[in-house]
Amino acid sequence: MTRRWLGATSALVAAAIAVAGALLTAAPAEAAGSLTVSVTIAVGSTQTAVSADPTNPTKVAVGSPTEVVTVANGTADTFTLTGITSLALTACDRTVVAPGASAVCTGPVTVAAGLASLAYEATGSFAADPAAVGVQASVPTSLFGVVYDLRTVFSGDFPPPAGGSAPASDARFLSLPLGYFLVMHVGFVNASNVPISGLTRTGVATGCAPLPATLAAGATIPDCTFTATTPVTWQDPLSFTVGATATGVLGDTLTSSATLLYGPGEDECNTTVQTAAQGERVTVTCFGFLPGINVAAILHSPAVPLGLKNTGPTGDFRFIFVVPAALEPGSHRVELSLNGTTLTMTDPFTVTAALAPTGADGGPMLISATGAVLVGGSLVLLAFLRRRRQIR
Structure with missing residues (x-):
């Protein structure tokens, strides 16, 4: 009886070992490794890892930057990715990720002003248990939408x-x-x-x-x-x-x-004439200046200094200048400046050449005319005297 009991016990142990082996063989392969999710975001021209710490979030401009989510399969089983929460995309749906491989998924994310925390979750199933579809790995992220003002x-x-x-x-x-x-x-x-x-x-x-x-x-x-x-x-x-x-x-x-x-206003200077000849006197009338300052008057162009003019007790003043005889005929104007800064200019006025002499000498002609008058008068007188003699 003892030998029979020992034999039965050995058979039970062997059967238990066989069942345990079968159960181990059927266990999900992901237990041997892990599925991981990592997130980066485009900040400028570079990809920056997104922080998971709300006290030190990744700063990014408000808008819709591109995020890159990487799903790494560190298990010995094939993983089928069915989606990533918090990322609007379709390119990675139903992606098969082999053991030791990764799936890289990109898509826009809306970044609002201030702090935002999102969890990126990889959903899918392993080949060893295709019916167990669900969240297989996730990672928290913390972004801060920057607004400049x-x-x-x-x-x-x-x-x-x-x-x-x-x-x-x-x-x-x-x-x-x-x-x-x-x-x-x-x-x-x-x-x-x-x-x-x-x-x-x-x-x-x-x-x-x-x-x-x-x-x-x-x-x-x-x-x-x-x-x-x-x-x-x-x-x-x-x-x-x-x-x-x-x-x-x-x-x-x-x-x-x-x-x-702080303008425009009515502050300006004007000449009293629109046309002036060389050597002619021209009056400039100004108003709207700071009272009691000395401004430089310059005739243009070329620049001809006209001296300093005081704006007077009210800021309204006038001055007279003579158009230089050598100034070229054409369009000119007067500039008023303070310490080299132009304050205003008059509207352009036209300078014409002075009246030139005709070139004929009137002296001889006057003498000739006078002589002719005298000679004519003498002839008339002589004729009159002759007639009186004949009458007598």
Whole structure:
């Protein structure tokens, strides 16, 4: 009986080993390895791995960049990829991935402003169990949609009679005296959702406080007050533009500017005549200048200095000049400038040549005519006297 029991026991053990072997053989092969998913995104011209850490997300411009999702089959079984959640694509559907191989899938992703976390999940089944279709691997991602918004806050103080202050891009038509140096106020706001660096002013005079190396999101640079380096000149329209440049977190250059419009007005000079001859006196009438300044008057062209003219107590003044005898006939005008900056010019007027002599000498002709009159008169008198003698 003992031998029979031992034989039966041995047969049971052998059968159990055989069943266990069969079960092991039927177990899914993915247990021997793993299926992994990795994600990169196109940032500029390069592919950057997407962070899985919400505290340090991958920064990317708002829009629809291209994402690349790689599904690596590290198992010993063939994997059929049926889709990737969070990625709009069809190219990788039903892709068969051999053991040790990878499937690379690309597609656009919508990046909104601010933080966004997505999970990319590879769905599909292994050949050992084709009915077990589902999520086989996933990876979390964390993106931050970058929005840039650098703003210039700008205004200028106007002198009388306009007075007050006008904001940037104000379309009001305000007349300023020519020669006036406008007082400016300029500041900056980083309305972006990320910090910016390398902030540099443009179109602004020196004298303002240095700018910080980095300007945090939502931070403001207080107004800086300065005086324009050039006086108001006659243009259409009159304007003054300031701004800033900076570097964004993605390495691109940001620009911002604002333009203060303070014209056009009625400030100009005019001559009293449209045509003047060489050697003739011409009057120039001006108005709308800053009172009490000395402006240089120059006749063009070629440039003929006419001297300094004071704008007087009201900014309205006039002066007279003589057209040079040697000035070439043609179109000319008078320029008014302050310290080398042209403030305005008159409308062109025409210079003509002076009246030239005919070239004939009238002296001999006058003498001849006088002689003829005297001779004629003498003959008439002699004839009269003769007739009187004959009558007697």
